[in-house]
Amino acid sequence: MDFKRRFTLSAFLTIPLLFLSESIYGFFGMELSIPYGAFFSLLLSTVIFFYGGLPFLSGLVYEVRARRPGMMTLVGFAITIAFAYSAVTVFSGEGFFLELATLIDVMLLGHWIEARSVMGASIALEGLAKLMPKHAHLIVNGDVRDVSVSDLRVGDIVLVKPGEKIPCDGVVVEGETHVDEALLTGESKPVYKGVGDRVIGGSINGDGILKVRVDRSGDETYLAQVIRLVKQAQMSKTRIQDIADKAAALLFYISLAAGVITFLYWYPVSGVYAAISRTVTVLVIACPHALGLAIPLVVALTTSITAKMGILIRDRMALELVRDIDTVVFDKTGTLTLGVLKVTKVIPYIDLDELVSLTASLELNSEHTIARAIVEYAKSIGIGLRKVEEFKSMPGRGVYGRIDGKKVYVGGWNLLKELKIPIKDDVVRELGGRGETLVFTVVDGTLAGVFALSDVIRPESYEAVKALKDMGINVYMITGDSEDVARWVAEEINIDRYFANVLPHEKAEKIKDLMRMGYRVAMVGDGVNDAPALVSAHVGIAIGAGTDVAIENASIILVGNDPRGVVKVLEIARKSYSKMIQNLWWAAGYNAIAIPMAAGVTSNLGLIIPPAIGAIIMSISDVIVALNSSTLKRYEPKIPEYMEKYILIDPVCGMEVDPNQAYGKIEYKGITIYFCSKECQEKFKRNPERYFSKLLKGGG
Numbered sequence: 001m002d003f004k005r006r007f008t009l010s011a012f013l014t015i016p017l018l019f020l021s022e023s024i025y026g027f028f029g030m031e032l033s034i035p036y037g038a039f040f041s042l043l044l045s046t047v048i049f050f051y052g053g054l055p056f057l058s059g060l061v062y063e064v065r066a067r068r069p070g071m072m073t074l075v076g077f078a079i080t081i082a083f084a085y086s087a088v089t090v091f092s093g094e095g096f097f098l099e100l101a102t103l104i105d106v107m108l109l110g111h112w113i114e115a116r117s118v119m120g121a122s123i124a125l126e127g128l129a130k131l132m133p134k135h136a137h138l139i140v141n142g143d144v145r146d147v148s149v150s151d152l153r154v155g156d157i158v159l160v161k162p163g164e165k166i167p168c169d170g171v172v173v174e175g176e177t178h179v180d181e182a183l184l185t186g187e188s189k190p191v192y193k194g195v196g197d198r199v200i201g202g203s204i205n206g207d208g209i210l211k212v213r214v215d216r217s218g219d220e221t222y223l224a225q226v227i228r229l230v231k232q233a234q235m236s237k238t239r240i241q242d243i244a245d246k247a248a249a250l251l252f253y254i255s256l257a258a259g260v261i262t263f264l265y266w267y268p269v270s271g272v273y274a275a276i277s278r279t280v281t282v283l284v285i286a287c288p289h290a291l292g293l294a295i296p297l298v299v300a301l302t303t304s305i306t307a308k309m310g311i312l313i314r315d316r317m318a319l320e321l322v323r324d325i326d327t328v329v330f331d332k333t334g335t336l337t338l339g340v341l342k343v344t345k346v347i348p349y350i351d352l353d354e355l356v357s358l359t360a361s362l363e364l365n366s367e368h369t370i371a372r373a374i375v376e377y378a379k380s381i382g383i384g385l386r387k388v389e390e391f392k393s394m395p396g397r398g399v400y401g402r403i404d405g406k407k408v409y410v411g412g413w414n415l416l417k418e419l420k421i422p423i424k425d426d427v428v429r430e431l432g433g434r435g436e437t438l439v440f441t442v443v444d445g446t447l448a449g450v451f452a453l454s455d456v457i458r459p460e461s462y463e464a465v466k467a468l469k470d471m472g473i474n475v476y477m478i479t480g481d482s483e484d485v486a487r488w489v490a491e492e493i494n495i496d497r498y499f500a501n502v503l504p505h506e507k508a509e510k511i512k513d514l515m516r517m518g519y520r521v522a523m524v525g526d527g528v529n530d531a532p533a534l535v536s537a538h539v540g541i542a543i544g545a546g547t548d549v550a551i552e553n554a555s556i557i558l559v560g561n562d563p564r565g566v567v568k569v570l571e572i573a574r575k576s577y578s579k580m581i582q583n584l585w586w587a588a589g590y591n592a593i594a595i596p597m598a599a600g601v602t603s604n605l606g607l608i609i610p611p612a613i614g615a616i617i618m619s620i621s622d623v624i625v626a627l628n629s630s631t632l633k634r635y636e637p638k639i640p641e642y643m644e645k646y647i648l649i650d651p652v653c654g655m656e657v658d659p660n661q662a663y664g665k666i667e668y669k670g671i672t673i674y675f676c677s678k679e680c681q682e683k684f685k686r687n688p689e690r691y692f693s694k695l696l697k698g699g700g
Contacts, residue, residue, distance in 0.1 A: 002055070007108035010052035013044050014101040020044075042087060045097040049083045052104040069252045077259075078283040079104060082611065085276050103284065103611045107618075132202045132221070136167035139211065149201075152217045160210040163672070168201045169216035177208025251591060255286035262599040280611045281598040285618050286591055294583035297629045302576040305635055310559035311569055318555035322539045323573040324520050328468055328566060329511060329533075331525035332479035332489060335543050336563060337455040341369055341437065343377040345452040347427060353383055355449040359441045361386045362401045362410050366393070370439060373453055398439075409442040416440055421447050436488075454485075457492060464563035465493045471570060474519065478502055478510055478533070508532035524566055541566060572635050579632060583625045590621045651691035652680035 020041045059072025082100040137159040138147045149167045178190035181203045201221045259282045266275035303313050333339045348355045360378035363371035388401040398411015431452045439451040468475050477498040479486050486500035499510050511533050514521050523537035534540030534554050542554035558565040598609050650657050655676050662674040664681050675681040684691050
């Protein structure tokens with residue numbers, strides 16, 4: 001890093017200045033005059049000033065030209081004043097070359113440490129980019145050839161071996177496996193993938209072999225879109241950022257004024273040397289760097305961490321707005337529910353297996369979603385299907401057919417009315433009252449059984465609603481379904497209030513009604529039919545976006561289908577805002593105390609701050625802001641507790657290893673570990689437990 005190089009050379013040149021400094025000998029009660037000592041001090045200080053101080057001098061010029069004076073301007077002024085005064089008084093012995101060099105050393109060291117502290121946010125984003133492998137196994141006319149991932153085109157078929165990273169977004173055309181998507185979507189458990197399922201580039205294949213058809217490559221992949229959105233969010237601004245920027249600009253003028261006042265006060269009292277020393281300290285210690293870091297660092301960390309959780313934040317303003325949300329409105333279908341009809345109850349009046357077999361055999365000939373649900377149910381419990389004769393569709397009523405000589409009808413309430421079959425079972429009436437979709441099977445003129453179907457509530461919805469209510473959030477539901485269905489779902493998961501029979505274009509008006517009542521509203525929907533409502537709310541949250549993250553109508557995107565992601569969004573938004581406020585208070589409080597001390601207010605108590613100590617205090621202030629912000633990393637998804645059978649990171653050097661190009665491999669505790677070199681493999685053999693522990697901790 002540039003600061004590290006400049007600090008190393010400047011610190012090295014400062015060592016001879018120690019031996020040339022008369023103040024050092026005076027401190028120890030010694031007198032020593034070194035020939036040409038002042039000349040060599042000037043020479044060394046000049047190199048340190050122009051080389052070590054260049055970042056601050058360049059920053060001064062840039063900020064002045066941009067008419068936005070700030071930290072670099074203050075530091076640049078401070079070291080220029082110190083150097084100029086020392087150069088002019090070089091032969092009188094009043095200069096402070098050692099203090100100048102030490103000041104620059106400390107400033108460079110502080111910036112280096114701070115850069116290391118804040119680099120985590122950038123590294124997190126770079127880490128996302130590194131998830132994508134560099135090579136892929138392309139299948140061409142039955143042959144497999146290794147190509148660069150950048151050469152893949154839509155429609156290509158790639159082979160993904162066990163333990164490898166999937167090189168593209170695509171659809172599985174052959175094979176089945178479990179895929180680790182932990183660092184992409186936050187899903188801690190491996191996700192099953194079979195033919196027809198979508199896979200995300202950068203996720204890790206388990207122990208199966210897949211053939212995947214590429215449907216997105218390059219900048220269109222999920223990972224590329226995620227990185228683009230994170231960068232976009234990190235570059236945008238919030239209201240609190242504007243406040244911090246204005247405060248930092250104001251602090252510059254306060255510091256400049258304080259420096260001038262300090263010089264004018266101390267010059268007649270203690271002389272020019274003390275006046276310049278304290279003026280330089282004021283300018284250095286008041287640098288508004290901590291204020292400049294307070295907000296961007298928190299946002300950079302938050303957006304990078306949430307991206308790994310499968311939560312994508314479009315801009316900083318959404319992060320700020322969502323913390324004030326007091327009402328969350330969920331779309332029902334596909335958000336709180338699975339969005340797919342499933343058989344939830346069967347009431348048989350004949351043998352259950354016979355009932356299911358007859359019904360499913362007849363429904364196999366229908367394309368209706370209800371028919372498919374019943375057929376899937378029969379398959380799930382292992383019921384065989386039979387041949388159907390004389391199949392006939394009865395629009396608005398159901399279907400008819402002959403099975404093994406029996407006349408079988410399957411349909412809804414209209415079918416029963418036509419066949420004049422009454423319903424006397426209270427259980428059936430209760431199911432109908434709950435909004436369940438009921439399908440009746442009639443065999444040879446007699447009611448043989450009833451199937452109840454409904455859109456199944458996601459198990460996670462119960463937890464999401466409870467967690468939101470525990471946080472003091474009002475939870476509402478909006479749906480185009482009937483009153484009965486809406487009431488049943490709302491009661492089942494304990495939702496406060498619901499809106500039923502709402503058409504897609506009417507949802508936005510319902511959201512606006514809540515906002516007119518004074519609520520701060522977040523709308524959670526699938527991003528398609530709910531687009532107007534997502535735009536109308538204070539914050540729009542698209543859920544279940546999958547690999548299609550380019551949803552223009554939402555401020556926040558949840559990649560997965562888990563509504564508990566809304567809880568995570570609120571938690572981390574509130575925590576990150578809290579960190580912003582803490583950082584601002586620290587930066588403001590530090591300056592309120594440090595500037596008067598630097599100006600010499602406490603000098604009568606014997607407490608005087610030299611320029612170098614002022615630089616240390618300023619740097620510590622920056623590092624405290626960085627460390628306070630970094631506590632947000634506890635929200636970062638942890639490496640899953642399970643371990644895949646194949647490890648693609650060399651545990652010794654931490655390098656990514658392609659199994660096909662690895663130097664060697666070792667089976668350890670049932671896991672295949674690959675190595676990039678002989679040296680790494682030998683080191684592992686000598687101390688396997690140490691390096692294996694690094695893998696378990698997510699290291700390498």
